[in-house]
Amino acid sequence: MRITCPICGDRDLREFHYRGAAKLMHRPAPDAGDEAFYDYVHIRENPPGLNRELWFHELGCRAWLVAERDVTSHEFKSVELAAEAKRGAK
Template sequence: MRLTCPLCGPRDRREYSCLGAEDYLNRPGAGAAPEAWDAYLHLRDNPAGRARDLWYHEGGCREWLLVTRSTVTHEVFAVELVAGRSGAAE
């Protein structure tokens, strides 16, 4: 699979680390019960079809990207910067 980084251009998937589905911000609070952490870490949905995942371009510009892709065909529909600079890659 290849991702087209908005700053670096087309790159192989091995340059990136995938954090996971877009529910990454729904972490349990510091005082949450162990069951809440267990559910957050281990009980994730894995639906077939379009998914939005957070990826880190560690082998390039070191920016976080939101990737919209098919979990069935691995077709990539969109790659967007999550936050950060809008200039050229380092």
């Protein structure tokens, strides 16, 4: 697998660390309640097809990335900086 880092360009998978679903970026407010935190920590959609995921370019530029990956084909549809994805969501 190859991942195109927005900063470094096309790089080998071994430079990256997979963190989990991009949902992790959206932590509920401290007073959101147990249900919201249970959902945040444990509940994942895990659909076949496109998933939004957090990747860390650990052995590269050390940027956190949000990637859209098709888990049936391992094709990356898009990769963007997590910092920009977060800014865009606000």
